[in-house]
Amino acid sequence: MPNAFVLPPLPDLPILAALPDLLSALATSSRVVLEAPPGAGKTTVVPLALLAAEWRAPDDKILVLEPRQLAVRGAAARLAQLLGEPVGRTIGYRVRLDSKVSKETRVEVITEGILTRMIQDDPALEGVAAVVFDEFHERSLNADLGLALALDAQAVLRDDLRILIMSATLEAQRLGQWLPAPVVSSAGFLFPIETHYLDPRRASTLPNKPADRLAELVPAQVRAALHTHTEGDVLVFLPGVGDLQRSARKLADALPDHIDLHLLHGELPLETQDAALRPAKAGRRKVILATSIAETSLTIEGVRVVVDGGFARVPRFVPRTGFTTLETVPVARAAADQRRGRAGRLAPGTCYRLWTEAEHHNLPAHRPPEIQTADLSSLALELALWGAAEPTSLRWLDVPPAAAFGQARELLLRLGAIAGQEGKGVVRYEGIEPSTLETPPTLILSYPPALNKPTSHGRQLAALGLPPRLGHLVVRGQELGHGAAAASLAALLAERDLLRWAAPTDTRPAPPDLRLRLEALASGRPPLPGLALHHATLQRARDVARNLTSRLGKLSNPPTHQSAHPPVGLLTALAYPDRLAQRETHDRLRLVTGQRVSLNTTDVDPQATFFAVAHLAGTASAPRATLAAPLGQDELELAFAEQITTTDEVRYDPATQRVTGRRVRRLGALLLDEKIIGQPDAALVARALLDYLQEAGVSKLNWTPAARQLQQRLEFLRQHFPATEDAEPWPPFDDETLAHELADWLGPHLTGLKTLDQVQRLDLYEPLLARLPGGWNQRQELDRLAPAALEVPSGSHITLDYSDPAAPVLAVKLQELFGLTETPAVAGGRVPLLLHLLSPGGRPAQVTRDLRSFWEKGYFEVRKDLKGRYPKHPWPDKPMEHIPTKLTKKRLGQ
Template structure:
C-alpha cells in the first residue's frame, strides 16, 4: 500500500540538504546515525520526512524520543504547527501523567522511559515503523536501555524496524562502527557568536564553592549584559533550582521595568515553562534563568545573549555505600558548546562564560554517560523482565558497570522484585508475559541469574523507581495505600518545603511527616516555612494517579499501625537505610555506616528511624529526609531478617569476658540479655578478638619465646622459599597477630581470663607453626641454635634480634685459642662478636676474630689489663687456654 502522506512546505534549515542521503540510507539500512549540530533542524524536519518514506506503512507510527518532557511538548507543538494541525492529530505526545494522542496520530513524541514500557508490553513494536533517538549525545540511562532493547527486538523479531540515532555532538563514527550503521552528516547553521571569558584576576578573587561563586557573578553579569546589549533576551545557565532561586532573588528588584524575569526547569508547571519559552511581548525583554534543560531540543525565540555559569548538577551513585548524591561539577566542553549555540540560533549573538579561557581547556570533553554513574536498580529490573540474565547479553555502547549492577540486583532481591533461580538437572526456561520474550532470550540464562517475581512486575508497571514502587505496593497491602502513594510522590519530587525568608538557605527540617501534612493540607506545617506550590501540585497529581491504579486488597488491617505509619512506609522503600540513634546527632544504619542527623528535628524520643534521602559525601553522609518508626513496626515488617546470637567479648576495663544474647537487624541492636555461662568456644573467640585488636605484645613473651621468634625470622630471611626444602613461614608480630586464631586458638579452650592467657608458654605453639614438623625443628636447632658452646665450655645464648647480624656476646678470655669467627645458617652468616671485658661490657665488636687477636687485642689489653689485673692477658691469645676464671682460680 503506497504511502499517501505528503510533506508540507518545510522551513529552510540546513538539515534539508542532508535529507536525500538520509532517506536513501534508511531505505537501504535498518540502522542509521544522523550527525547534525545544533540549529540544523533535525528535530523539526526529520520526523515529518519519515512520514513520507516509502518503507513506512501508512498506518504505522514514528516514535521520536526526547530526553525531557519540555522538549517532548515543544517538539510536538512545532511539528503540529508545520502541518497546520493541533497537537493530538497527526502529531501527538506522551509523557508521564500526560498525553495527547488519537487514532490519527502517526508521530508520537515521547520521553525515553515511555519506550521501555511500550517495548516491554510489545517486544515486536507492532505498528511502529521507526524509532528515532533524538539528542542521543546526552546518553541518559533510559536512552541507552531503550536502544539496547530496540536492537534486540530488531535482531530477532523486527528486521524491518528502522532505528535512527540523531545526535549533535556524539562521536558519530564510533557509534556507526559499533552498530554498525551508515553515518549521515548534516551541516549546521549558527549566526556568529562572540565569546567572552572571565578575567583571570577576577576569577582569583572569587569563592571556591560553586553556589557562592555563581551568586556573586551571575546577577552582576546579567545587569552588565542588559546595559551592553540594547536588544534581545538573555538566557542564563545555572546548575540547580536553588541556584536559579538565589539569582532570581538578587535580580527581581533590580531589573529595568521593561525586563521580565523567568525561571525554567523541569519541575515548574507547564504554563510557567511555556511563558519562559514564548517570545517577549513588543517593547519588552526577558531574562531566563535555566538549568541544563535548555541546552538542547529547544529553540527559545529572542535569545541573543547566553550567560553560562559553567556548572551542572549530576547524580553520583556509589556502589560501596548504595548512596546516590547530587554533585555540582564543572560543565563538559561539549555541553558548553551546546549552551553557547543558543545565542546564535536566530541572529548574531554573544556568550559570556563565567570561567577563564585557561580553565576552559581543562574541562572534560564530554559528560560520562549516565549508565556509568547512576543507580541501576530500574535497569536491572527491566532487563530481568526482558529475560536478559546479564547485561552483557544485550548490546551497549557502554556496558553497565559490574559493581553497580550487582548492587542493583541485590536491592531487587531484597525488595522481593527478583527471585534467585535454582539450577537443577532439568532445563530452565524464562517465563514471561509474552512468549516471544522467551524465544528472544532463552539462551541468556546463567547460573547466577534471577527472574522477576509477580511483585517485580507490579513495581515495573507503576513506572516508579523500584524502591518507591515497593513502597506503594507494600503500603497498599498494609492498608495504607493512599499514604504510601502520597509518600512515594513526595520522594519522587524535589523537596516540597522551604523557608519563607528569601535569605534563609538552610535545608528545611528533615521530618518526612511534615511533608505529608503539607501535601494533605496545602499549608506550611510550621511557622517560618513555605511551600513550593508547583511541587505540591505535581506531587498531588502523581499521588492521585498512583492511588487510582492501586488494587483495593489489603493483607493487614489498618489498625495494626499508627495512622499513617510514615516511618514504616519509608523503611519499605529504603530497607538498607533503617537507622538507630547513637547520639543526638548521629545514626547507625542497618549496614553499619554512620550518618549525621539532628534527631531533635525529627523526634527526640525515637530510637529508630527510616532515612529516605542522603546528602554530603560517601565518607560523611547526612540524612536530609527521615521519619521515626517504632520497634514493633520494625520487627513486624522485617521479622525474617532479625537474628538472635550470643555475643561474647573481653572487656579490658573489667578484665573479664562477658556474654550477652542479642537480637539484631543488621547492625541495629533490638534487644540484649546477659549470659551467665557463655559457651567456651565463644569465650576463646572473644579472647582472640581482643588480642588481635590489642596485638601480639599482650602475650607472654618470655625471653626464650622471643628468641625463638627471632631465630625463625632469621631463617626466613636467610632461606627464601625457593632456597629451602621446607619454607620458613613469617613469624613477625604482624603476621602472628593476623594468624592468632590458627596457632594460639587451640590453646585457649577452657581459658576465661586474659591473665590465664598471659601465663601460656608460647614456645610450643610457635614451633607448631612450622610446616615441616620434627625434621624442621631439628633444622632450626642446627641452622639457628639458641646457644653456642665457646672454647671455655660455656654455652652462650645467641641474640637474633637483628636477623641480619646475629650476636654472640662473650668475655674475650673465653675465646682464647679460637681463630675463626663462629657462624650460623650452615656457615652462611658469621656471628657478630661482642667481645666483653671481665666486667661484662663490650670491649670490641668484630666479625673477624683472627684479625682482632693479631691487631685489636693488644690495644684492648693495654686499656683493660690495669683495670682487671686478676684476669689473664696473655701475649699469645691464639695459643692460650680459654677460661672464664681469674688467674687465682686458674692457679697462676
C-alpha cells in the first residue's frame, strides 16, 4: 500500500537543500549520517520528510531520539504545529512518567532511554520504519547503547530498518566510515554573532574556584549586557543548579522591572521549563539562567545575547573505588560553539565568553563520550538482557572501558541481577586487614563462566527503568514489606537533594541524614528549623514514588511482612551494599571495601556503629558522605549473612613481643565481633611471625657472620655466573628477595615458635643453603667457586669477604704470603682477590690485585715504614723466596 502522507509546507530552512540527497540515500541505504550544523532545521524538517518516504509503510512509525525531556517536548510541539495538529495525533512523544501518543501517532519523539526499553521488549521493532538519532554528537551513554542495539537488530532481524544519525558537530566522516554509511551534509544558517572574551587583566584578579569565579562575573555581565543591548533576551549558561541559584539571588533585586528572571534545568516542573521557553510578553524581556540543557535541540525565541560561564558539570566514575562524583570542568570548544549559536538563531546576536581568548585555544575540542566516564551498571544489565556475553559482541563507536565495565558486572553480581550458568557468584574481599588501610583492597568475585546471564531479579530491575542499585532497593524493599518506603527512598535518591538551608546565603550541604528526606517527602514540610525544601524536587520525587508504588503490585514478589517503621539504613544498604560503613571516629567511617570516607556521625546518629552511605562527594582520594543512614548490626547481619566470614586472625605484637590471636567475624572490612584465642593454630602463629618479619625486614633475623657471608657468596656467584641451559641458576639472595620469599625458605623452620626471640635464635645457614635449586651438587660448586676461606702459604685459613661481589677481599698479614707470586683468585680463576696486606698489627699496609708487582716494588716502601715499628717480625730482602710465616723471628728461631 503506497504511503499516503502528504508533506505540509515546510519552513524555509537550510536543511531543505539537503533533503533530496538525504531521501535518496535512505532509499538505497539502511544507514545514513546527516551532518547539519546548528540552525539548519534538521529536527524540525527531517522527521516530517521521512513520513512521506516511499519505503515507509502507512502504519509504520518514525522514532526520533532526543537527549533530554525538554528537547523531546519542544520538538514534538514544533512538528505538530507544522501539521496544524495537537501533540498526540500524528506527532507524539514519550518521556519518563509522561507521554502523549495515540493510535494515529506516526512520529514518536522519545528520550534515548525509551528506545532501549522498546527494543528490549521487541528486538525487531515491528511497526517502526526508522530510528533517528538526533543530536548524536552529545554522545550520551543511552544514545551509544541504543545505536549498538539498533545496529544489532538491523543486522539480525530487520535489514529494512532505517537508522539515521543526525549530528551538528560530530566527525561525520569518521562515523560514516565506521558504520559504514553515506554521509549527507547540510549547510547551516546563523545570523552574525559578535563574540567577546574576558579581558586577561580582569581574569588575573578572579578566584580560581569556578563557583566563586562565576558568582563574581555572571551577575555583573548580565547587567552590563542588558544595558548595552536594549532588545532581545539574555541566555546565560552555568554549570549546575547551585550556580543558577546563586546568580539568581544576586540578580533578583538588581534587574529592571520589565526584566523577567527564569531558571532552566532538567529538575524543574514542566510548566516552569515551558515558561522559560515561551517568548516574552510585549514590552518585557527575559534573562534565562540555564544549565547545558539549553545547548542543543531547542530554539528559544527572543534570545539575542548569550553569556557563557565556560564550565560544565560532568559525572566522573572511578572504577578503582566505584564512586561517581560530579566535577565542574571547562566547557569543550564544540559545546561552547553550540552555546554561542543560540544568540544567532533568529537575528544577529552577541556572545560574551567569560574566559580569555588564550584560554579558549587551550580548551578540549570535545567532551569525552559519556561511555568513557560513566558508571556502566545500567549498560551492563541491558547487555545481559540483550544476550551479549561481552560488550565486544556489539558494535560501538567507543568500546566500553574494560575496568568500568568489570566494576559494573561486579555490582550486578552483588545485586543478584546477573549470574553464571551454575547460579550466583560469590563475593569476597582480599587484602582487608584490621590494621590501617588507606587504599581499597581487591574485590574478588568468583563466578562460573557465562557471567552475563540475567536473573529474573535482573529482569525486574530493568523493567522498573531505574539504575540497578535503585531498582534493587525497590524490589527487595517490597519483598521485605517496605515497598512504599523503598519506592519513596529510590525516588529521593534518583533526584537532587530535597533539602537546603532556608537562608539564601547559606551554601552548606544539608544534614546528611536520609531519614530527614523521607520525613520531608511524606509531610511536605522541612524536618528541622532552618531548613527549606526544593519544592520542584519534592513534587517530582512524589510523582516517581507514586509511579513505582503502583508498579510494585505487578511484581511477583509478595512482601513477607509489613512494618510501619521502615528501616531506612537497611533499605539504603540494599542499594549500596559496597558502601556499608562502620564508625572509626566521630567524623570518619570505614567502608566495607576498606576505603575511608568522612562523615560527621553526630549529624546522623551519634550512637550508631554501622551506617549505609548513599551519596558521596569530594574526590576519589578523599570522599565525603553526603547522604547516609544508620542501621543496626542485626539488620546488617540478616541482609548480608552470606558475605559474613569467621576467621582466626593471629599477629605478632611488637609491644609484648609475642604472637596474639583472636577469632573475628567480618563483613568485608567491617568488624562485627571478636574473641581472644588462647592457643592459636601453629600454622597461623608461623604466618604471623612471617608477616611481621616481612614488614620489619630480614635484618631482624639472626645474621651470624657465617650466615651473612654465605648470603654474600651466593650473590657473588649470581653476578658472575648468569643462568645458562647447561647449569643450575644461582637465585638471588638479596635482602629484598629473601623478605619476599620468606615463607618459602624460613617458614618451615618456624613451626612451634611463638616469640620473635625464638626466631632470632635460629641459625640461618642451612635454611639459606636449602634455597639452592641444585641441591648437594650446587653446594659443592659454591664451595669450589666461592670458598668461605682460603688457605694461604703460611697454612692459615683466612675467611674471605664477599660484601662487594665485584671485588672479594682476602685480608691477610703480608708475612703469611711470602713466597707466593701470583694473586689468588676465585670463581674458577675468573675473579682475582683484592688483597688487603696487613701489618703485624693487623692494619692494612697495602691494597693490591697484583701481588708480584707488590713484592717487586711496593714491599720495600712498606718495609721501610714498618720494620722499625715491628722489629720482631721478618722483613726479608727477597720476600718471594722467603718462608711464609705468621710467627715472629724469635719463634722462627732467627
